[in-house]
Amino acid sequence: MISLKFSTLLVLTVLCFSRVSSASSDTFFINCGSPENATVNNRTFVSDSNLGREINLSTGGVSVTTTDSNSISPGTESTLFQTARVFSNESTYRFTINQHGWFLIRLYFQPFASSSPRDLTSARFSVSSQNFTLFRHNKPSTTSVVKEYTLKISATTLSLHFRPETGSFAFVNALEVFRLPENLLPEEAGLISTTTKSRKLSAHAMETVSRINMGNLSVSRGQDKLWRQWDADSTYMGVAHFGLPVTNLKAVNFSAGGNITEDIAPVYVYGTATRLNSDLDPTNNANLTWTFKVDPGFDYFLRFHFCNIIVDPFGIEREISFNIYVANDTFGAPSFVDAVMRKVNKGSLNLSIGGVQNVYPVSFINGFEIMKLSNEKKSLDASDAVLPKGKKSSKPSIGLIAGVSAALCVALVFGVLDLSSSKIGYRYPLALIKEATDDFNESLVIGVGGFGKVYKGVLRDKTEIAVKRAAPKSRQGLAEFKTEIEMLSQFRHRHLVSLIGYCDENSEMIIVYEYMEKGTLKDHLYDSENQRLSWRQRLEICVGAARGLHYLHTGSARAVIHRDVKSANILLDENFMAKVADFGLSKTGPDLDQTHVSTAVKGSFGYLDPEYLTRQQLTEKSDVYSFGVVMLEVLCGRPVIDPSLPREKVNLIEWAMKLVKSGKMEEIIDPFLDGKVKLEEVKKYCELTEKCLAQNGVERPTMGDLLWNLEFMLQVQAKDEKAAMVDDGPEASVVGSTVQFSVNGMGDIAGVSMSKVFARMVVGEEMRERD
Numbered sequence: 188m189i190s191l192k193f194s195t196l197l198v199l200t201v202l203c204f205s206r207v208s209s210a211s212s213d214t215f216f217i218n219c220g221s222p223e224n225a226t227v228n229n230r231t232f233v234s235d236s237n238l239g240r241e242i243n244l245s246t247g248g249v250s251v252t253t254t255d256s257n258s259i260s261p262g263t264e265s266t267l268f269q270t271a272r273v274f275s276n277e278s279t280y281r282f283t284i285n286q287h288g289w290f291l292i293r294l295y296f297q298p299f300a301s302s303s304p305r306d307l308t309s310a311r312f313s314v315s316s317q318n319f320t321l322f323r324h325n326k327p328s329t330t331s332v333v334k335e336y337t338l339k340i341s342a343t344t345l346s347l348h349f350r351p352e353t354g355s356f357a358f359v360n361a362l363e364v365f366r367l368p369e370n371l372l373p374e375e376a377g378l379i380s381t382t383t384k385s386r387k388l389s390a391h392a393m394e395t396v397s398r399i400n401m402g403n404l405s406v407s408r409g410q411d412k413l414w415r416q417w418d419a420d421s422t423y424m425g426v427a428h429f430g431l432p433v434t435n436l437k438a439v440n441f442s443a444g445g446n447i448t449e450d451i452a453p454v455y456v457y458g459t460a461t462r463l464n465s466d467l468d469p470t471n472n473a474n475l476t477w478t479f480k481v482d483p484g485f486d487y488f489l490r491f492h493f494c495n496i497i498v499d500p501f502g503i504e505r506e507i508s509f510n511i512y513v514a515n516d517t518f519g520a521p522s523f524v525d526a527v528m529r530k531v532n533k534g535s536l537n538l539s540i541g542g543v544q545n546v547y548p549v550s551f552i553n554g555f556e557i558m559k560l561s562n563e564k565k566s567l568d569a570s571d572a573v574l575p576k577g578k579k580s581s582k583p584s585i586g587l588i589a590g591v592s593a594a595l596c597v598a599l600v601f602g603v604l605d606l607s608s609s610k611i612g613y614r615y616p617l618a619l620i621k622e623a624t625d626d627f628n629e630s631l632v633i634g635v636g637g638f639g640k641v642y643k644g645v646l647r648d649k650t651e652i653a654v655k656r657a658a659p660k661s662r663q664g665l666a667e668f669k670t671e672i673e674m675l676s677q678f679r680h681r682h683l684v685s686l687i688g689y690c691d692e693n694s695e696m697i698i699v700y701e702y703m704e705k706g707t708l709k710d711h712l713y714d715s716e717n718q719r720l721s722w723r724q725r726l727e728i729c730v731g732a733a734r735g736l737h738y739l740h741t742g743s744a745r746a747v748i749h750r751d752v753k754s755a756n757i758l759l760d761e762n763f764m765a766k767v768a769d770f771g772l773s774k775t776g777p778d779l780d781q782t783h784v785s786t787a788v789k790g791s792f793g794y795l796d797p798e799y800l801t802r803q804q805l806t807e808k809s810d811v812y813s814f815g816v817v818m819l820e821v822l823c824g825r826p827v828i829d830p831s832l833p834r835e836k837v838n839l840i841e842w843a844m845k846l847v848k849s850g851k852m853e854e855i856i857d858p859f860l861d862g863k864v865k866l867e868e869v870k871k872y873c874e875l876t877e878k879c880l881a882q883n884g885v886e887r888p889t890m891g892d893l894l895w896n897l898e899f900m901l902q903v904q905a906k907d908e909k910a911a912m913v914d915d916g917p918e919a920s921v922v923g924s925t926v927q928f929s930v931n932g933m934g935d936i937a938g939v940s941m942s943k944v945f946a947r948m949v950v951g952e953e954m955r956e957r958d
Contacts, residue, residue, distance in 0.1 A: 212285050213366040215242060219295075219359050220250040220270035227264050228409040232361055235272060246278035251307075251358075253299040259331070263409060267361035268297040268331050273305060274312075274357045280347040287341045288366050291413070292316060294347075295361035297331040305356060312357030313568075315348045319392035320566035324352065333416070336567070337372065337558065339389035367413070368450040376488060376525040386486065386527040386560075393488060393558040394567045397479050399423065401552050402432040402459030411453045417554065420461055423477040430475050433460045433551065435496035439521065447521045452554055457494035457521040462551035463540055476539040477555070484572025485559050487528045487536070492554030494521045521553075527560070532574065615699055617692040620644065624654050633706065636755070638667070638771065643702060652687055653703065657696035667771035668696040674770035675700065678742065682735030684758060684768040703766065705759035708732075708817070712754060712824050712857075722864040723908065724763055725821045726901045731765030732757045733894040736814065739767075740807045740890050746776030748805055752813035753794045753827075754820050774805060793827035793839070798884050808884035811893060815879025819843050822872060824857030840880065847873045865907070871900060 218225045218232035225232045238244060252270045253259060259268045284290075294314065298307030313323035321336055338345075345364060349357040375385040399420050400406050406417035424430055436458035441448055463475050481487060528536075536557070540550045564571045623644030624631055634641035639658035645651055657668065668691075675686030675698075690697040708728055710717045720728070739747040749756075750772040758768045772789050788800055794816045796809035816827055819839055827839045836842045843855045852873050853866060875896050881887045888896075 212241075213282075213288075213290070213364075215282055215362075215364040217242070217280075217362050218267060218270065219272035219361050220252070222250070225266045227267060228414055230363075230414065232267060241283040243281040244278065245281070246274060246276055248272045248274040248278055249303065251301040251303045251305075253301055255300045258299055259297065262331075263407070264295070264331075264333075264361075267295050268299070269360075271299075271301075271307065271358045271360045273303065273307075273310075274349050274351060277348065277350045278357070279349070280362070282345045282347075282364050284340055284343055284345055284366075286366060288339070288369060289372050290338055290340050290345060290364060290366050292321075292336040292338065292347065293363040293414075294321075294334045294336075294359055295331070296327055296334070296358070297360055298327045298329065298358075307358055309355065310358050311352040311355040313350045313352075314357075315350070316346060316392070317342070318565055319561050320564075320568050320571065321392070321394070323566075323568045323570060327358075335395040335415075337367070337393040337395070340366075363414075368448075371450055373525060376527045378527045378529065386488075388488060388527075388560070392561040392565075392567060396481055396487070396557040396559050397423075397555070398557075399477070399479075399555045400456050400459060401461035401554060402434055403461070404432070404434070404455070404459050406453060406455045410455050412449050417453075417456060420477060420555075423479055424461075425476040425478065429464050430461045431464050433462055433497055434458065438496040439494055441521060447523075451521065451523065452492050456492055456554040458496060460494070460496060460551045460553045461540075462497060475550075476537055479536050479538070479557060480534060481531050481536045481557065482559065482569040482572060483532050483534055484569075484574045485531060485562055485567075487531060488556075488558040488560055489526050489528055490554075490556040490558075491524045491526075491552060492521070492556075493523060493551075494553050496553075497551055530573075615688040615690045615697075617690050617695060617697075619646075620654055620690055620697060620699065622647075623652060627654075627656065636769075638769075639696075644699075650687075651702035651704075652699050653701065655698040655700070665696065668698070670773055671698055671769070671771040674747065674773045678739065678747075680735055680738045680742070682731045682764075682766050683738065684766045700768070703758035703768075704761040705763055707755050708757040708759060708765065708821075709754035711759070712820055713826060719824075719859045720763070722860055722868075723901070723904050726897065726904055728757065728759065728763065728765040729818060729821060730894065730897045730901055732767055732817070733814065733890060733897055735765070735767035736810055737890040737894050739773075740776070740810070746807050748774045748776050748807055749810050749813075750774055750805065751790050751794075752810050752817060753791050754817050755791075757817065776805075776807060796884070797882055806884055807890065808887045811879050811887045811890055812881075812884070814890070814893065815876050815887075816840060818872070818876045818879065822857065822869070822876070823855050824859060844877065844880065847877065868900065868903065868907075875900075 216230050216232040217235050217238075219235050221234050222236050224234055233239075235242075235244060236250065249272070250270065251273055253268075256269055259265045298310065301307070308327055308329060310325075310327055312325055314321045314325070316336070317338055317340065319338065322334070347362065347364070349359065351357045372388060374389050375387045378386045398415060398417050400417035401420045403419050403421045405419040406415075408414040408416050411417070420430075436454055439454050439458045441454075461475070538552075538555055540552050559567055561567050562571065562573050564573065621627065623646050624642045627640075627642060631642045631644065632640050633643050633653065639656050642654040642656065643651065644654045672686065672689050675684070679685070684703070685701045686698070687701060688699040690699070705711070706717070711720050736749060736752065739749060749767065749770065751769055752767075756767065756769040758766050760766065788795065788803055790799075790813070794813040796805075796812040798812075799805050799809045816839070820827060823839060823843055825839060828837060829839070830837055846852060846854050852869055856864070856869060875888075875893065878886070878888055879893065
């Protein structure tokens with residue numbers, strides 16, 4: 188974890204607010220398209236068929252009502268989603284404003300079946316207000332959606348402008364416009380930057396992205412004086428067992444927090460918290476992380492809510508100063524910190540809390556709000572994002588440290604997932620890892636590699652883990668350590684090994700990831716002590732690994748090249764499901780206008796793409812070549828290089844490909860598979876493998892094409908086994924894996940561009956029969 192160093196210390200004291208009633212003349216609740224008013228959470232939404240003098244609708248549009256109320260999302264607000272106002276032409280709601288200030292706008296949307304010939308799900312439209320684009324080219328969700336925006340109004344009129352796309356229409360189910368209490372939001376907020384101290388919020392429109400209540404409890408609109416929805420934090424939390432929910436509503440004392448009122452956040456937010464589990468953190472080095480989706484290319488206003496409902500400092504003042512801090516020695520006093528984070532460049536943002544050494548070991552947070560700021564295009568729509576040109580910022584990771592209450596320190600760290608200067612993931616204390624591995628007991632070693640040893644461990648909650656610990660003289664250094672953490676943190680896929688955490692305490696380099704019970708693919712191919720694999724199991728493992736690699740290649744804007752694909756880096760769970768591991772050598776792929784990445788050669792001997800080896804030009808096809816080598820291992824059941832064999836057999840690729848080209852492929856099949864696999868299936872498999880091993884990358888298939896063909900081979904194998912069971916009678920059993928293949932599983936490779944021409948070259952007549 189790093190913290191941002193300011194040129195001068197910026198001290199934020201608890202902000203005090205004078206309460207202004209949320210009920211004012213500048214309050215408008217409209218039940219769109221309905222002939223009747225509706226009361227929801229002590230608010231009366233008036234029919235827009237009879238608007239008062241303070242509201243004007245430029246074009247009446249058409250009123251529609253649902254014909255199937257059961258299709259409306261259930262809840263206290265379901266009444267508002269049963270009617271809608273539909274606009275075929277541009278139309279504007281205009282509200283007369285009596286007092287300037289911050290205004291909140293909520294728009295309610297849910298398409299439904301109606302007697303109208305228009306299908307609301309086909310609506311396409313944009314909405315703007317006060318020359319700010321709130322969203323454009325909107326495609327309605329099939330479920331209810333409430334969009335929330337905040338603007339500073341200095342005019343006498345607030346306008347909401349609906350503009351349908353050509354040939355389409357716009358609609359809205361309900362809307363709210365009301366003035367917020369004075370000083371609920373500041374005019375400006377501290378900018379997390381080394382050059383500028385603040386950002387003027389009043390010059391922007393803001394969209395609520397996330398509003399989170401910690402303590403694993405949601406807060407409904409009816410429990411908030413400003414009718415805000417607060418979601419429970421558990422959905423966004425990383426390692427749940429590091430967090431402990433706390434509830435102590437009686438401890439909250441708003442009068443002790445200056446003049447902070449429930450307009451800032453309700454008692455249900457300040458009276459609940461999530462704290463770091465100090466029992467799992469004896470050295471006070473761990474952190475607890477939440478991850479939120481955001482649109483890249485925008486600035487974000489962040490608000491952190493704190494209230495010490497956990498520890499009473501008994502009046503002993505232990506003020507802790509950091510780069511940014513809040514000092515308040517009163518138990519139960521609500522407080523908060525505001526900040527603006529500049530230009531998030533990825534689609535996720537992390538928030539972490541962690542203890543600070545040498546202080547009272549309690550870290551917590553009560554609530555967190557994220558609001559997107561309109562950009563220089565005066566837009567909040569993701570399509571208008573302004574991304575930095577050229578290479579990414581050299582400092583995309585930002586740290587903010589805040590101490591709250593006299594006996595408490597809270598470290599807040601937030602940043603995007605492409606951190607290049609800080610460690611991400613879930614930081615484990617060394618003492619906890621030692622406990623889980625019995626102080627790195629050698630009897631728990633389950634693997635050894637260039638990085639060091641891998642130990643099996645068990646956490647206190649009985650979770651089994653794999654602990655990868657760098658040896659003191661490891662060939663892989665800090666760069667590979669950070670790369671693996673970054674990659675594992677960035678991707679989540681069922682066929683990629685999941686990161687649990689890391690530890691860098693006392694100069695250690697330790698990565699903690701999920702334990703894979705069956706070990707490596709390599710172990711089961713030519714280790715006589717392990718269970719041997721059937722042909723179907725081998726195909727399933729190839730399919731799983733290919734899915735993981737395909738996701739790396741296509742799951743983000745720029746491909747990620749693994750660069751060390753080998754049988755030892757394909758792990759198997761208790762059901763022999765494959766997961767790709769070891770991302771220490773991974774590299775971000777080329778830009779769209781480039782064909783390759785020029786980089787020093789790294790990888791494992793025997794698996795290296797010859798094009799990469801000779802030209803130092805790395806592409807996704809380099810992974811395809813390495814995977815082709817793995818496919819040979821899978822078929823032959825022997826190492827890539829085996830010096831114990833006669834000279835002509837030492838190199839697997841040379842030996843196997845020579846026999847394949849001479850039509851003697853039956854001689855390379857693993858003896859364990861003798862008589863258990865059809866030669867015509869082996870032939871197709873070898874043809875596919877040969878294409879992967881082409882000397883020129885352009886001649887190799889993409890991982891998507893490779894995956895498609897492996898999926899097809901697995902279907903054929905499953906069909907053959909089923910036919911064999913029928914022929915052999917009801918007592919026949921199939922020697923295979925417990926992992927079941929389903930055509931529905933193709934959802935894992937949604938969006939794959941599959942070359943049927945290539946597929947037919949591989950699967951021949953059977954492909955045509957299936958077509």
